[in-house]
Amino acid sequence: MNLLTTFRGSMMESFLPAGWDLEKIDRLADFSGAAMVKHCSWWHPKFEPVACDSLADFDTYMGHEIAREIQLTKQAGRPLAIILPVGPMGMYRWAVYFLKEWGVTCAHVHGFNMDEWSDAQGNTLPSDNSGAFQYAMEQAFYGPLGSATVPKAQRHFALQSELPTYATQIADLKKKGAKLDTVFGIGRVCHIAFWEPHFAAEFETEVDWKAQTHRLGARLHPLTIEQNALTSFKSRTTLVPAFANTIGPALFLAADHIIGGADGSFGRGMQWQGLSLRMTLQHEPTPWIPSTYMPMLAGRLFYLKELAEPLVAECN
Numbered sequence: 001m002n003l004l005t006t007f008r009g010s011m012m013e014s015f016l017p018a019g020w021d022l023e024k025i026d027r028l029a030d031f032s033g034a035a036m037v038k039h040c041s042w043w044h045p046k047f048e049p050v051a052c053d054s055l056a057d058f059d060t061y062m063g064h065e066i067a068r069e070i071q072l073t074k075q076a077g078r079p080l081a082i083i084l085p086v087g088p089m090g091m092y093r094w095a096v097y098f099l100k101e102w103g104v105t106c107a108h109v110h111g112f113n114m115d116e117w118s119d120a121q122g123n124t125l126p127s128d129n130s131g132a133f134q135y136a137m138e139q140a141f142y143g144p145l146g147s148a149t150v151p152k153a154q155r156h157f158a159l160q161s162e163l164p165t166y167a168t169q170i171a172d173l174k175k176k177g178a179k180l181d182t183v184f185g186i187g188r189v190c191h192i193a194f195w196e197p198h199f200a201a202e203f204e205t206e207v208d209w210k211a212q213t214h215r216l217g218a219r220l221h222p223l224t225i226e227q228n229a230l231t232s233f234k235s236r237t238t239l240v241p242a243f244a245n246t247i248g249p250a251l252f253l254a255a256d257h258i259i260g261g262a263d264g265s266f267g268r269g270m271q272w273q274g275l276s277l278r279m280t281l282q283h284e285p286t287p288w289i290p291s292t293y294m295p296m297l298a299g300r301l302f303y304l305k306e307l308a309e310p311l312v313a314e315c316n
Helices: 022-029 033-037 055-076 091-102 133-142 163-175 197-202 206-210 222-231 274-282 290-296
Strands: 047-052 080-084 109-113 115-118 179-185 214-219 243-247 257-262 265-267 299-304
Touching: 022 274, 033 274, 047 055, 047 290, 055 080, 055 091, 055 179, 055 257, 055 299, 080 163, 091 133, 109 133, 109 163, 115 133, 115 214, 163 179, 163 214, 163 243, 197 214, 257 274, 274 290, 274 299
Parallel strands: 047 299, 080 109, 080 179, 179 257, 257 299
Antiparallel strands: 115 243, 214 243
16 A cells, blocks of 8 residues: 555645656656666766765765866856755855865856745845845855855846846856856755746647746745755745746756755655655656756766665654
């Protein structure tokens, strides 16, 4: 007895994304260890999953990867347009450490935050609200860099007035030789940024879906809201907005290089991201599972080794 055998007539029938094949997803859930990271035909030849023994390793490796991209573009004399997430977050401390240690300044960097909490019209939280992504980025990355930081005019946030200009700004930077990096986490429902799986129902073709640059006041899936209640709002669901401003696949899939992270462990044997990681890596690309497109790009996806352990019941 499981969800598949008790699904009909349950509240889950209209809850999970309509395009999910639950039997197929359950088969993917059986993969663990090396089977979870087995190379698939649609993967980019230079896409690499990287296992991390601990959260400390994860934060350090991912922070080093971000810092290295900033250093390499600086050495090459190229601008760097870098799409940044709030979640994961621990890597920013290490990116700051390495950049300062190496004496690398960030005048050539243009940061584009991929999303921000909003209402249905795209109005966002004040920048001094501790739940706002702009606040988080200033505290974790831009501020600690000190005199080496990204110039304020080159820090872009997913606000109602600015998000619609991202595509043009990034295109202009690429015309000047900029490299585009997408740094990302994977949502419980396999979103990238807040580009949710249920958006797929709105588009007749994959081409139309891929052409979307952004959305203001995106309607979030309940699992996204509850994921963030648990990971960012100390379980207080009522603090989490039900909408967000977000970039779309036309931007996050345009990257020359990606830096992904999956650190979704609660400790004591509890986790929330193991299934999402398997879907991302082993399910063929589909708009109903946005993260499945990321392995088609060059770069690295860092993940906690714990997430690759067998997904079997363990009462806590």
